[in-house]
Amino acid sequence: MSETVKIQDVAKAAGVSTATVSRTLSNPSVVSERTRKAVLEAVRATGYRVNRAARNLRTQRTGSILTLIPNIGNPFFSQIIAGIEQVFSEAEYSVLVSDTANIGPAGTPLSHVFQDGRADGVIVLDGILPLSSIESVKGTPNEHLVIYACEWAEGAGIPSIRSDNRSGAIQAVNHLADLGHRAIGHICGPEDNVLTGVRRAAFFEAAEARGLDVRPEWVFPGDFxxxxxxxxxxxxxxxxxxxxAVFSASDLMAMGFISRLSDAGVRVPEDLSVVGFDDIDLAPYFRPALTTIRQDRMELGRITAQTLLSRLRRPTEVQPDFLHIVPVELVERASTAAPAR
Amino acid sequence: MSETVKIQDVAKAAGVSTATVSRTLSNPSVVSERTRKAVLEAVRATGYRVNRAARNLRTQRTGSILTLIPNIGNPFFSQIIAGIEQVFSEAEYSVLVSDTANIGPAGTPLSHVFQDGRADGVIVLDGILPLSSIESVKGTPNEHLVIYACEWAEGAGIPSIRSDNRSGAIQAVNHLADLGHRAIGHICGPEDNVLTGVRRAAFFEAAEARGLDVRPEWVFPGDFxxxxxxxxxxxxxxxxxxxxAVFSASDLMAMGFISRLSDAGVRVPEDLSVVGFDDIDLAPYFRPALTTIRQDRMELGRITAQTLLSRLRRPTEVQPDFLHIVPVELVERASTAAPAR
DNA sequence: CTGAAAGCGCTTACAG
DNA sequence: CTGAAAGCGCTTACAG
Structure with missing residues (x-):
């Protein structure tokens, strides 16, 4: 790998123009077979690779997607990102992953991502991103290239792919009611999170529908x-x-809850049933194995990526109210049982 | 946000040349205060943002770092990436995270990353990346802009930041020996992983040093x-x-091990002591709370990023044998105790 | 099917 | 301290 080889060098080696080299590489069908072979051979011989910055500048695109997550240290997101990455890497896009905090100082407009030429599309996994930041893309050609996954912001008018949080909470409560529980509690997510509201509301709704007893002091604050x-x-x-019985809005909280309880001699499920939410990898290995609501995070990531990808390919199609809900399911394990007595 | 505004528009608005606008933005001290103010005001008024592709093409850099991990779905890496991201986002670099599998078809030379203009530096968290891929950067100006973190490949001649795996394994064995255990086992990592070899060798070494009994059938295969x-x-x-007693090369395996054992009525630590490796977030919440070797993954990520950053800034300094070892420590919890009888 | 030429939006010697 | 001009490495109408 001596000096960097450019399209010029390939053109010279193949005895054609740079235009022909470019065509051979990006649109081979328009080039004669003879020429194509010569060019490809010259590419091989020289070890030529297209320079991205030059191509990007010329084509006015970046070939990257930005994924914004609230906390890159939170393993909850890794499966979602794996799904996103899978789809986009096949489509020859790079996936940039960034803490929401890192797009710039608080209040940085999301539109900067596009203006800077940093990404062709943005996936927002963080419902906390200020609406004003999101709104900066409204009315621009990039408006439909921003998409929420998993979390969302009410009233943002941005397409969203999410799990069926409502159904998940209802399934959890129904499972508990079916086992014979009449008095149930809930551990909530963070107050500023959209998932918290949906899961809690559905919890109350289902509890009422089944005539269960829920007292205010049985609803515990949490942060997932x-x-x-x-x-x-x-x-x-x-x-x-x-x-x-208690329904926890996340598996992690359910595990922290059960751990502390077991230290105090409260047995799960003998003395108390617990249902989680997420079905993280550890759920079946925790003891007691956790009954929980399974979110297909990989699938959620894939669908999000496919949706954004199709928008990148057909830029005209705009449906700001697009909403895709991924089903969830109850996975029954050992942390729930009929109540004692 | 009407049409995209370019440096030309700012120049016009400020009544200066594009060169002066560029200087004001990238090297303000060379511009007179009067001019600087006028330019800054014009930037503000127009909403100008530098186009990355154009800048990158001109400056021959990308402003991104590529992080290669074996499996983006594995939460083990998220803390490391958080540390990397933290350092590089302060330095105005973007961090690209990619599955090793996604850099291209098997055997893709790592040098392509540089030739394509995809990144200015690469952090490899995957010791399995073929040596031939790594070696493609040898002898190029980018040779010292590749760095291993966490894992590494023997003989690659690439700088490496890693935890003190040997000390970790020795601490685990000594802890067990100090408790009075005389017969100990080990659950290994995957055979093709460098960490597996180091931890296992240190396990045997320490066991022998303490005169402990280790039988071949007590050494179990695993994959973390x-x-x-x-x-x-x-x-x-x-x-x-x-x-x-058993020393597991990862916390996750220790948890899977204990779960299955508890189903079979083997109690930890009463019947068997178990030490893990990593100290993942869940370790203190698992029951029994896991005694383990703590790896400071965030710190490991930070140090890696700082090392690479300093190389990006002073491209002359090459030390291929650079090796930084991050200390680990034993965290004693409830999964270990003196042996019965 | 192919080539000559313009131009994507910047930065940076060079000259003054 | 500032400007005119070249050029980074591509792609793509345009013309033939």
Whole structure:
């Protein structure tokens, strides 16, 4: 690999113009077979590779997609990103993954991503991204190249792919009711998160539909993470009257909850049934194995990527209210059982 | 955001040349204060943003770093990437995360990443990447812009940042020996992984140093994942004579192992002590809380990024044998205790 | 089917 | 301190 070889060098080696080399590489069918062979051979011989920056500048695209996540350190997102990456790498796009915090100082308009030429499309996995940032793309040609996955923001008018959170919560409550539980509690996600509201509302709705008892002190605050589940357990242990079952808005909180409870001698499922949400890899290996609502995160990522990809290919088609809901299912394991007594 | 505004438009608005606009933006000190103010105001008024592709083409750099991981779906890497991202986003670099599989068809030379103008530097978190791929950068100006983190390949002659795997394994064995265990086993990582070899060798070395009994049938194959821990448990349960303690090369395998064992009535730590490796977030919440070797993955990511960053800034400095080892520590929890009897 | 030429939007010696 | 001009390496109408 001596000096970098350019299209010029290939053209010279093949005895054709740079235009022909370019065509052979990007649109081979318009070139005669004889020429194509000569060019391809010259490419091989020289070790030529197209320079991206030059191509991007000329074609006015970047070949990359930006994925914005609230916290790159949170393993919850890795499966989703794997799904996204799978689809886009086949389509010859690079996937950039970034903390929402890293797109710039607070309040940075999302439109900058496009203006800077950093990406051809954006997948937002973070419902907390300020609406004002999202709105900066409204009315621009890039408006339909932004898409929410997993989380979303109410009223953003941006297409969204998400799990069926409502159904998941209802399935959890129904499962508990079917087992005979009459008094149930809930561990919530963070208050500023859209998933929290949907899952909680569906929890109340289903509990009411089944005539279950839910008291305000049985609804515990949380943030989807392990420690907040343990904190909920502390609150639970201080209760005079306890529910016989708890639905947690995430598996991680369910695990933190059960851990702390087991230290205090409360047995799951004998003394208390617990249902989680997500079905992370560990759920079947936790003891008791966690009954939970399975989210197909890989699939969610794939569908999101396919949706964005089709928009990148047919830029005219705009449907801002596009909404795709991925089904979830209850996975019954060992953390739920009929109530004692 | 009408049409895209270019440096030309700013120049016109400020009454200066494009050269002066460019200088104001990239090297403000060479411009007079009066001019600078006028330009900045024109930038503000027009909403100008530098086009990356144009800048990249002109400056012959990309402003991105490529991070290659064996499996983007594996949460083990997310903390490392978070550390990398943190450092590089401050330095105004984008971080591209990609499955090793996605750099191209098997055997794709790593040098392509540079030739394509896809990244200014590469962080390889995957020791399995073929040596021939790595070697393609040898002798090129990009040779010292490739760096291993976490894993590595023996003989690649590429700088490497890694945890002190040897010390970790020795600490695990010593902890077990100190508790009074005389017969110990090991669950290995995948055979084609460098970490597997180092941890296993150190395990044997320390066991011998402490005069412990290790039998071939107590060394279980694995792949770092949950299911292989459960498989090791099956093998363990079939043993006529069992060790009283096991050191697992990953936390995930330790958890899979303990889960399956507890189903079979083997209690940890009463009947068997188990030490993991990694200290993933769940380790303190698993029951029994896992005694393990803590790897500071965020720090590992940060150091890797800083090392690569300094090389990007001073391209002359080449030290192919650069090796940085991040300390690990034993975290004692509830999965280890003195042997019974 | 192919080539000559313009131009994508910047940055940077060079000259003054 | 500033400007005119070249050029980074491609792609793509346009013409033939």
């Amino acid at each position: 993470k392990l420690a907040s589940g343990a904190a909920a357990a502390e609150a639970f242990l201080g209760l005079k009257e306890r529910p016989t | 994942k949950l299911a292989s821990g459960a498989a090791a448990a099956e093998a363990f349960l079939g043993l006529k004579e069992r060790p009283t």
